[in-house]
Amino acid sequence: xxxxxxxxxxxxxxxxxxxxxxxxxxxxxxxxxxxxxxxxxxxxxxxxxxxxxxxxxxxxxxxxxxxxxxxxxxxxxxxxxxxxxxxxxxxxxxxxxxxxxxxxxxxxxxxxxxxxxxxxxxxxxxxxxxxxxxxxxxxxxxxxxxxxxxxx
Amino acid sequence: xxxxxxxxxxxxxxxxxxxxxxxxxxxxxxxxxxxxxxxxxxxxxxxxxxxxxxxxxxxxxxxxxxxxxxxxxxxxxxxxxxxxxxxxxxxxxxxxxxxxxxxxxxxxxxxxxxxxxxxxxxxxxxxxxxxxxxxxxxxxxxxxxxxxxxxx
DNA sequence: GGTCAAATTAAAATCATTACAATAATTAGA
DNA sequence: TCTAATTATTGTAATGATTTTAATTTGACC
Numbered sequence: 001x002x003x004x005x006x007x008x009x010x011x012x013x014x015x016x017x018x019x020x021x022x023x024x025x026x027x028x029x030x031x032x033x034x035x036x037x038x039x040x041x042x043x044x045x046x047x048x049x050x051x052x053x054x055x056x057x058x059x060x061x062x063x064x065x066x067x068x069x070x071x072x073x074x075x076x077x078x079x080x081x082x083x084x085x086x087x088x089x090x091x092x093x094x095x096x097x098x099x100x101x102x103x104x105x106x107x108x109x110x111x112x113x114x115x116x117x118x119x120x121x122x123x124x125x126x127x128x129x130x131x132x133x134x135x136x137x138x139x140x141x142x143x144x145x146x147x148x149x150x151x152x
Numbered sequence: 153x154x155x156x157x158x159x160x161x162x163x164x165x166x167x168x169x170x171x172x173x174x175x176x177x178x179x180x181x182x183x184x185x186x187x188x189x190x191x192x193x194x195x196x197x198x199x200x201x202x203x204x205x206x207x208x209x210x211x212x213x214x215x216x217x218x219x220x221x222x223x224x225x226x227x228x229x230x231x232x233x234x235x236x237x238x239x240x241x242x243x244x245x246x247x248x249x250x251x252x253x254x255x256x257x258x259x260x261x262x263x264x265x266x267x268x269x270x271x272x273x274x275x276x277x278x279x280x281x282x283x284x285x286x287x288x289x290x291x292x293x294x295x296x297x298x299x300x301x302x303x304x
Numbered sequence: 305g306g307t308c309a310a311a312t313t314a315a316a317a318t319c320a321t322t323a324c325a326a327t328a329a330t331t332a333g334a
Numbered sequence: 335t336c337t338a339a340t341t342a343t344t345g346t347a348a349t350g351a352t353t354t355t356a357a358t359t360t361g362a363c364c
Contacts, residue, residue, distance in 0.1 A: 136279065
């Protein structure tokens with residue numbers, strides 16, 4: 001964990017930003033909740049537990065900054081809020097998501113899956129792909145088990 | 153066009169909703185701007201030209217309703233607004249988008265592209281896919297032409 | 305024509321996010 | 335070290351999108 005913070009610090013410095021205490025606290029929360037998909041408000045509340053003096057605006061700005069540096073990805077699942085997701089170190093592409101329409105859970109797919117599709121798109125549409133967002137909506141394995149019969 | 157309205161009307165009736173004049177005006181605007189990706193506000197302004205007495209809240213409710221009936225798809229490209237996109241009639245899957253990070257244009261891909269990927273996901277993650285969202289961010293062909301040299 | 309539920313309206317409320325202005329911390333040079 | 339200049343932070347106000355409310359209208363059905 002410290003190693004990753006150290007690397008993020010370097011990344012900030014390389015763009016002449018500083019890892020201030022507030023920013024560090026925010027990054028720590030993200031690292032501790034790597035599995036989740038926190039909204040800005042979620043992050044704010046968690047950071048506040050350790051650093052009660054932080055302001056919501058600072059969290060927003062920090063997340064925005066981390067987003068620009070590609071440390072986190074900003075995603076939107078269609079509920080009204082933006083969520084922030086730590087990027088795997090060294091990941092070249094943004095991972096995908098499985099959103100369950102029953103229970104609302106969000107799982108991640110780290111595998112690429114889109115390599116071939118991207119080649120087709122770049123060639124057929126002459127479109128230079130920089131990033132992508134792929135989300136599947138459906139029923140997760142857990143909900144399928146809980147509801148074997150659909151008859152009302 | 154009248155045919156499609158007629159079919160949408162039937163679809164509404166089958167769920168015991170009515171195609172009120174306001175709803176019809178809204179659907180007409182969507183049909184006339186099938187290529188675009190209008191926000192609720194955009195739709196509102198366009199409907200207002202023909203039916204000046206309509207309210208913004210009604211447009212929101214109508215779009216929400218059409219979204220539930222799968223007549224339109226609600227999408228979100230990361231700017232602060234939801235956009236509404238008419239579904240191709242008979243389309244089984246949601247089409248994909250190419251968002252240009254230079255000029256902001258949005259092009260559509262009607263081709264499926266994800267058939268194989270979905271099979272893999274359903275099998276490997278035991279996830280029952282109902283819908284998907286796939287958006288590529290990058291440089292569209294038009295912007296690539298306008299900016300052949302990147303050196304500042 | 306009367307009744308009832310659904311739909312619409314305008315206005316107000318809500319929610320996420322951003323802008324602002326004042327304050328505090330940090331840095332670079334004298 | 336001291337001072338000016340820069341950068342970051344804070345709380346709050348403002349903004350903008352969307353939703354709710356409460357009152358009114360519409361339209362199908364008897």
